[in-house]
Amino acid sequence: MYKYYCLNPISDVGLEKLTEEYVPAGTMEKADAVLVRSANLHDTEFSKNLKVIARAGAGVNNIPLERCAEEGIVVFNTPGANANGVKELVIAGMFLASRDIIGGINWVQENEEDGNIAKDAEKAKKAFAGCELEGKKLGVIGLGAIGVLVANAATNLGMDVYGYDPYVSVDSAWRLSRSIHHAKTVDELYQGCDYITIHVPAMEQTKGMIDKDAIGLMKKGVVVLNFARDVLVDEEAMVDALLSGHVKHYVSDFPTPVTAGVKGAIVIPHLGASTEESEDNCARMAVKQLRDYLENGNIKNSVNYPNCDMGVKGDNTRILLLHRNVPNMIGQFTKILAKDNMNIADLTNKSKGKYAYTMIDLDSPVSDSVADELSQVKEVLRVRVIR
Numbered sequence: 001m002y003k004y005y006c007l008n009p010i011s012d013v014g015l016e017k018l019t020e021e022y023v024p025a026g027t028m029e030k031a032d033a034v035l036v037r038s039a040n041l042h043d044t045e046f047s048k049n050l051k052v053i054a055r056a057g058a059g060v061n062n063i064p065l066e067r068c069a070e071e072g073i074v075v076f077n078t079p080g081a082n083a084n085g086v087k088e089l090v091i092a093g094m095f096l097a098s099r100d101i102i103g104g105i106n107w108v109q110e111n112e113e114d115g116n117i118a119k120d121a122e123k124a125k126k127a128f129a130g131c132e133l134e135g136k137k138l139g140v141i142g143l144g145a146i147g148v149l150v151a152n153a154a155t156n157l158g159m160d161v162y163g164y165d166p167y168v169s170v171d172s173a174w175r176l177s178r179s180i181h182h183a184k185t186v187d188e189l190y191q192g193c194d195y196i197t198i199h200v201p202a203m204e205q206t207k208g209m210i211d212k213d214a215i216g217l218m219k220k221g222v223v224v225l226n227f228a229r230d231v232l233v234d235e236e237a238m239v240d241a242l243l244s245g246h247v248k249h250y251v252s253d254f255p256t257p258v259t260a261g262v263k264g265a266i267v268i269p270h271l272g273a274s275t276e277e278s279e280d281n282c283a284r285m286a287v288k289q290l291r292d293y294l295e296n297g298n299i300k301n302s303v304n305y306p307n308c309d310m311g312v313k314g315d316n317t318r319i320l321l322l323h324r325n326v327p328n329m330i331g332q333f334t335k336i337l338a339k340d341n342m343n344i345a346d347l348t349n350k351s352k353g354k355y356a357y358t359m360i361d362l363d364s365p366v367s368d369s370v371a372d373e374l375s376q377v378k379e380v381l382r383v384r385v386i387r
């Protein structure tokens with residue numbers, strides 16, 4: 001029996017995939033698995049029961065990944081599962097910034113009692129006129145799941161698209177339309193584009209990357225869109241640029257006291273992934289990965305441990321070892337198992353940065369004392385046995 005705890009509302013489409021082997025934990029302390037969306041876990045202490053955190057979404061800056069790795073907690077996210085939802089809102093954001101749709105709708109609401117509204121609208125509408133996207137230059141920073149979709153969709157709208165991503169994956173490169181230009185430096189993109197949209201994760205290296213200097217390089221009247229994370233933009237510098245007119249609009253999915261209500265800022269209450277389809281996709285993927293890890297020990301789409309897959313657990317006993325990525329770990333594990341005359345049927349070891357994962361299938365049952373001995377090996381962070 002496994003206990004799970006949801007820190008945010010998770011779509012039923014995903015939770016329904018939990019079998020009768022899964023029960024709600026009641027409190028997070030008792031949970032084997034936590035499902036989360038945007039709740040901040042940086043100040044949360046984790047109990048020894050917790051084995052896995054599944055983030056139903058892409059960004060994991062709300063989770064202390066290294067601390068989780070040190071405590072033997074595998075963290076998953078759901079790459080790409082909400083990318084289409086975000087892409088559609090980014091395109092909507094570009095339209096909202098180009099035509100004064102919001103101003104026009106507000107005018108109609110303010111004049112709802114005007115019996116001559118149809119005629120008066122024809123006079124008033126010039127105040128809300130705008131420009132078209134076709135032919136304009138769009139710069140996309142970060143060509144991952146969302147960036148690629150935005151770049152391709154904007155190309156289909158007739159925009160001239162420039163992409164910048166020094167770490168682009170082969171998979172993303174394959175999916176990118178051939179008509180997208182490769183910006184070799186981010187400065188080149190800042191200098192040439194009418195619209196700039198950012199789709200990179202919030203990390204130490206990316207925080208504040210759109211700062212006063214970056215904005216200074218941009219064209220006067222540029223539109224900046226941020227559906228990634230507020231901390232990527234120096235918001236004080238952005239507000240100065242909005243007030244001076246250097247930036248025409250800042251479209252952000254992250255309300256903060258600095259930008260909310262500022263003239264020129266179009267701020268949305270973090271709705272990028274708030275579609276039925278995205279929420280269902282994320283929940284389904286999160287639950288699938290969580291179950292595969294708890295039931296089979298397989299890791300897919302972890303952000304702090306390597307991917308590793310030995311298929312569905314059969315009649316063998318499966319030992320799972322989460323450990324630091326240092327030499328001679330396997331030698332120590334096999335020595336302990338050999339002492340008890342255990343036969344290894346299959347073994348896989350993978351590493352990712354500072355951490356590694358070893359899966360061992362044995363032909364015989366494993367006693368608690370052997371599991372204890374394995375967990376005493378220096379640099380081992382957690383041992384699980386699936387019997």
Ligand SMILES: NC(=O)c1ccc[n+]([C@@H]2O[C@H](COP(=O)([O-])OP(=O)(O)OC[C@H]3O[C@@H](n4cnc5c(N)ncnc54)[C@H](O)[C@@H]3O)[C@@H](O)[C@H]2O)c1
Nearest residue numbers: 058059142143144145146165167199200201227228272273
């Ligand atoms: N508004 C929302 O509701 C919402 C929804 C999903 C994701 N997000 C945010 O958007 C981010 C991107 O999501 P995704 O699914 O596309 O992630 P992803 O991991 O598929 O793509 C991120 C891309 O950024 C690139 N990158 C990293 N550092 C870079 C840098 N310094 N310069 C240029 N490129 C860089 C990576 O190489 C990768 O291709 C997430 O991390 C999350 O913070 C927001």
Ligand SMILES: O=C(O)CC[C@@H](O)C(=O)O
Nearest residue numbers: 037038057058059273274
């Ligand atoms: O869960 C959400 O609503 C937002 C998720 C989004 O910010 C993400 O990074 O995937």
